[in-house]
Structures are given as C-alpha cells and as structure tokens.
C-alpha cells in the first residue's frame with residue numbers, strides 16, 4: 001500500500017512511519033510538511049516540501065497514493081496558522097485534492113473533546129474537520145486521542161524540564177480534572193492497522209492509555225517515576241490566563257495559550273477506550289514508559 005502522511009514529520013508522524021515500516025512493509029511513504037524532517041527518513045519514504053494550505057503541493061503528495069493520513073494540526077495558534085485555517089480550511093483542501101486524485105482512503109487524527117459546542121476553538125475546529133470528512137464520501141477512519149506521550153513529545157518533556165530546573169510542577173485550578181495519556185507507539189499501531197481494516201471505515205475511535213489520572217496524580221507520577229524534587233503548585237486559572245495572554249502577544253509560538261487553559265480545565269478521557277476494545281492492543285502505561293529505556297531514547 002502506498003501512503004501519504006500530511007504532517008508526517010511531527011511527533012505522531014514519526015511514530016506512524018516507524019509502525020508502518022515494522023508491520024506493513026511494501027509500497028512507498030510520502031511525507032508532506034513545510035519544514036524538512038530533522039532526521040533522515042527510511043529508504044522507501046520521501047519528503048515533499050509543502051503545506052496543507054497549498055493545493056498544488058497536496059496534489060504532488062497525494063498522486064498515486066492508496067491512502068492518506070492527515071496529521072496536520074496545531075495546539076498553539078500563530079499569526080499565520082490559526083485553527084480555522086489549518087484544521088478546517090486545510091482539511092477542506094486535503095479532501096478536495098484526495099477526491100480529485102481518486103485517493104479514497106483517509107485516516108484522520110482529531111482529539112478527545114472534539115464537538116460542535118466545545119468550549120475551546122481547538123476542539124470545535126477539530127469537530128468541523130471531522131464533519132468535513134463525515135460528509136466527504138471518502139472512506140475515513142477518525143482517531144480521537146487524549147494527550148500523547150513518547151520519545152520526542154512535548155508533554156512529558158515540558159513537565160520534566162520544569163520539575164528538574166525550577167523544582168515546581170504547576171496544576172491549573174485544584175488539579176482534579178482527568179486526563180488519559182496514551183503512548184504514541186500504541187496510537188500509531190492502531191492507525192496503521194486501521195488503514196488495512198475495512199471494518200474501521202466510518203468509525204471514530206477514542207484512544208487513551210491504561211490509566212486515567214487527575215492532573216495532580218499525573219504530577220505525582222512524574223515526581224515518583226522521574227525522581228524529581230519538585231513541589232506541586234496549584235495555579236489560579238485567571239493568573240495563568242494573564243501569563244498566557246502575555247505569551248500570545250510576545251512569543252511567535254507560545255508555550256501556554258488561553259485555549260490550552262480552557263482545555264486543561266476539562267476532563268480529557270477516552271470512554272470507552274478503543275485501543276483495547278476495538279484494536280485489542282495492550283497499551284503501555286506512563287510509569288512503565290518513564291521508567292524504561294524508551295524514555296531516554298532520542299526522538300526517532
């Protein structure tokens with residue numbers, strides 16, 4: 001099977017390429033992104049420079065593919081990349097080009113919390129993208145993961161760095177909201193499997209790991225598994241909101257935005273968890289990952 005991965009140089013994309021190499025040999029992999037991959041791709045993979053906002057580069061990337069994986073998504077908006085542009089307009093472009101070129105099979109990565117009337121625009125635009133696929137006539141499978149961890153992630157790296165350098169781990173509000181971290185290799189494996197399973201067409205899968213944590217429990221896990229000497233510090237959302245507003249003004253790509261705060265104040269859990277239920281996988285736990293060699297491995 002020949003596949004195109006739009007947004008394939010990122011964290012999930014690199015894991016997907018790894019899984020595809022291991023379990024689905026044969027065929028080529030074409031990866032589209034704006035920036036060159038940081039590390040060489042496998043021999044059967046090629047990188048094309050382009051953007052989901054540019055139909056011409058999308059056409060070049062999709063030509064001759066049997067399936068497209070759509071991984072382009074942003075958490076922090078910038079002046080040129082907004083949720084509406086990347087999630088909605090970009091998905092519309094991709095669907096239009098895929099249909100024109102006869103690429104019928106698509107796998108889309110959305111997010112837990114995607115819904116028409118979600119509090120955050122991130123989740124609303126993810127839902128709009130899902131909806132575009134739903135009515136596209138393409139054979140689409142949608143994945144909604146909770147927060148994802150693994151080599152090259154931003155999630156664990158950020159908290160680990162804070163704990164090590166500043167000896168503080170912040171939680172937003174009381175830290176009672178729940179989160180369901182999933183290992184990137186498990187998500188990538190389910191995605192790779194789905195491309196070859198016709199019964200996954202038209203389905204939307206919620207994806208989480210083996211354990212649900214409150215934010216406070218998550219920070220306690222980081223402290224225990226990474227041997228951090230750090231204090232858990234509850235932060236009033238309004239105060240963090242001020243910091244986020246400042247970052248949005250000053251930084252080209254902010255670490256924390258007001259949209260991220262809205263999302264962190266909601267539960268983010270896979271119910272039911274399709275990783276085990278629908279794909280029969282035994283997901284890796286966060287503790288097992290943090291305490292294994294995998295955690296110390298450089299990003300692929």
Ligand SMILES: NC(=O)c1ccc[n+]([C@@H]2O[C@H](COP(=O)([O-])OP(=O)(O)OC[C@H]3O[C@@H](n4cnc5c(N)ncnc54)[C@H](OP(=O)(O)O)[C@@H]3O)[C@@H](O)[C@H]2O)c1
Nearest residue numbers: 007009010011012033034035051052071072073111147148
């Ligand atoms: N990581 C998580 O915890 C998490 C949780 C839930 C859902 N998701 C979703 O999973 C998907 C993959 O996430 P990720 O963590 O792998 O993100 P990532 O590491 O930021 O990778 C994003 C990829 O998209 C590419 N990209 C960005 N703008 C683009 C554009 N205009 N045209 C073409 N490619 C573009 C990036 O490359 P360039 O910047 O070089 O173009 C990169 O290859 C996203 O849709 C995200 O919303 C992630």
